[in-house]
Amino acid sequence: MRNAQKNFSKNLLLTDDDIGDDHIMTSLSTPMRPDAFDLSDEEKMAKIEEHFREIMLTMGLDLTDDSLRGTPKRVAKMYVQEIFSGLNPKNKPTVALFENKYGYYEMLVEKDITFYSNCEHHFVPIVGKAHVAYISNGSVIGLSKLNRIVQYYAKRPQVQERLTMQIAQELCNILGTDDVAIVIDAHHLCVSSRGVQDVNSSTVTAYYGGEFMKEARKTEFLQYLNLSSKSNVTEVLQS
Numbered sequence: 095m096r097n098a099q100k101n102f103s104k105n106l107l108l109t110d111d112d113i114g115d116d117h118i119m120t121s122l123s124t125p126m127r128p129d130a131f132d133l134s135d136e137e138k139m140a141k142i143e144e145h146f147r148e149i150m151l152t153m154g155l156d157l158t159d160d161s162l163r164g165t166p167k168r169v170a171k172m173y174v175q176e177i178f179s180g181l182n183p184k185n186k187p188t189v190a191l192f193e194n195k196y197g198y199y200e201m202l203v204e205k206d207i208t209f210y211s212n213c214e215h216h217f218v219p220i221v222g223k224a225h226v227a228y229i230s231n232g233s234v235i236g237l238s239k240l241n242r243i244v245q246y247y248a249k250r251p252q253v254q255e256r257l258t259m260q261i262a263q264e265l266c267n268i269l270g271t272d273d274v275a276i277v278i279d280a281h282h283l284c285v286s287s288r289g290v291q292d293v294n295s296s297t298v299t300a301y302y303g304g305e306f307m308k309e310a311r312k313t314e315f316l317q318y319l320n321l322s323s324k325s326n327v328t329e330v331l332q333s
């Protein structure tokens with residue numbers, strides 16, 4: 095695994111608005127407080143419900159309305175149990191490795207893994223496709239586990255660069271090899287639905303480790319992906 099963290103000290107010159115608008119990541123690990131798991135999920139949901147109710151009331155919404163009454167509770171449950179469940183290590187997928195009995199030592203590519211994440215600067219969705227590849231060094235991983243690892247790290251407030259690197263790091267650790275590649279192609283709703291309101295752009299990030307740093311391997315991987323089918327992401331958004 096290459097050292098992903100360079101010197102971020104120049105970030106000190108940036109304002110919070112700069113960091114949000116330019117989607118700058120300040121660390122590879124998700125910034126967490128030391129007391130992150132002192133509260134139970136139930137306690138967190140109760141607190142979030144209370145605070146989200148306050149946000150809605152501040153915006154002037156009438157919470158006695160039948161349609162709005164249950165929203166704070168729904169949002170709290172959704173945050174803790176669904177869209178941000180990847181913050182809690184207890185939800186990390188357990189991964190069993192198998193012996194590579196087939197003698198298959200070419201790359202394995204799992205492509206078009208659809209994921210939903212949320213931008214940590216605006217808390218609006220990031221919708222995308224992850225393409226993951228590795229070359230076995232003796233053990234193999236169940237295909238559904240590749241998908242589950244992507245989903246686990248997606249279910250956090252994220253920036254796409256960090257999501258890419260966290261998935262890469264996890265796969266390198268689990269598989270005991272640097273021969274891992276990831277490409278993520280995603281659409282950020284904070285870019286399309288607000289801010290510059292660019293509905294057509296998508297963001298591509300990549301990680302190439304070990305063998306994949308060689309041009310021939312990288313090219314082979316990218317050919318399997320046929321990245322020109324960018325419409326995939328648009329289809330996800332429209333469905």
Ligand SMILES: [Zn+2]
Nearest residue numbers: 213215216284
């Ligand atoms: Zn954003």
